[in-house]
Amino acid sequence: MKIVMLLLLLLSPIANAVDAYQFNNPEQQAAYQSLVSELRCLVCQNQPIGDSNAELAADLRRQVYEMLQQGKSKADIQQFMTERYGDFVLYNPPFKAKTGLLWLGPVVFLVVGLIAVFLFTRRKKTVPPSDSVGEDTEKLAAVRRLLTDKDTENLS
Amino acid sequence: MRIPMPDLYIAGGLFALSQLTYFLIMLKFIIPLVLFVVLAIFLALGLNLNPHDIPSPFINKPAPAFSAPKLTAPTEKLSTNDLKGKVWLFNVWASWCVSCRAEHPVLNELAKQQAVMIIGLNYKDEPDAAKQWLDTLGNPYNVSIMDADGRIGIDWGVYGVPETFVVDKKGVIRLKYTGPVTPEAIQQTLLPLINQLQAEQP
Numbered sequence: 001m002k003i004v005m006l007l008l009l010l011l012s013p014i015a016n017a018v019d020a021y022q023f024n025n026p027e028q029q030a031a032y033q034s035l036v037s038e039l040r041c042l043v044c045q046n047q048p049i050g051d052s053n054a055e056l057a058a059d060l061r062r063q064v065y066e067m068l069q070q071g072k073s074k075a076d077i078q079q080f081m082t083e084r085y086g087d088f089v090l091y092n093p094p095f096k097a098k099t100g101l102l103w104l105g106p107v108v109f110l111v112v113g114l115i116a117v118f119l120f121t122r123r124k125k126t127v128p129p130s131d132s133v134g135e136d137t138e139k140l141a142a143v144r145r146l147l148t149d150k151d152t153e154n155l156s
Numbered sequence: 157m158r159i160p161m162p163d164l165y166i167a168g169g170l171f172a173l174s175q176l177t178y179f180l181i182m183l184k185f186i187i188p189l190v191l192f193v194v195l196a197i198f199l200a201l202g203l204n205l206n207p208h209d210i211p212s213p214f215i216n217k218p219a220p221a222f223s224a225p226k227l228t229a230p231t232e233k234l235s236t237n238d239l240k241g242k243v244w245l246f247n248v249w250a251s252w253c254v255s256c257r258a259e260h261p262v263l264n265e266l267a268k269q270q271a272v273m274i275i276g277l278n279y280k281d282e283p284d285a286a287k288q289w290l291d292t293l294g295n296p297y298n299v300s301i302m303d304a305d306g307r308i309g310i311d312w313g314v315y316g317v318p319e320t321f322v323v324d325k326k327g328v329i330r331l332k333y334t335g336p337v338t339p340e341a342i343q344q345t346l347l348p349l350i351n352q353l354q355a356e357q358p
Contacts, residue, residue, distance in 0.1 A: 042210065042316070043316065045207055045208075059305070059310060063310055082213065083213060084310060084312070085210070085315065086210060086212065088210045
């Protein structure tokens, strides 16, 4: 008996996570599935509300379902959520001043990286020869001096 | 006209050239150092940010309307209209909420000062457990309303209890505080704002 109770206790959260919602048509169900997978659960922030067992996630799923039943569109529901929880609730936030860094950051890093790679590879090719040329002219001058000295010695 | 000491120019030029080469060689070491420092600053900031401190979209927006039964007298209702012209604190709490227990003495202390009306939102709680909690720990709230199914909570964008809002006389939300209110937050943030709002015309 104790084991059965324990098993029931273990199973209960899983049973709660599955909401038994009845949908009017397949489109509505599809809209529900896509919404609960792209709205963020604010309690467990790396899960969409569709995957989360948190109470708030269940409440938000209920809210999504009820609004769909009332004939609200996906955009309406997304707007309802952002009005209350901010853009943070969307896994796919819109592009605006506040989210600019989020969207453009990776591009900026990529461009900076490419420029750095370009500069470094170019410098490696050009810098060493210029150094060796300076050295060579010095050596050449020294050799020339030696040669002319020898020449004058021979002449005298 | 005599050309003034061309040797000096050459020496100066050579000196400048050597400084430039020196600088370019040092740059090889300076650039990675600068990059490292910038990265370290970003990581340090990221580590110290609280991911649960989400900016509320409600600041300077009208408070969402509610009309809900009072905890101590379920037949009576309190609505946002009843609070027009008053500065009020809206504190979301529940008897199952552990951080609320830590926050409670701070709210009791604030209530003693009578600086502001404190309205409680008893969020997804059992009324009996909630009443017992107030009996044993003290009741800082002028009124607590019940939100059994969490709908008022959703309207106010509540995602973690406790949360505290400051609403001005026009019914506009002026501040949201996420997490248990500390005595420092009361002294440094809440009370100065409350005093400022109390002085405003309704």
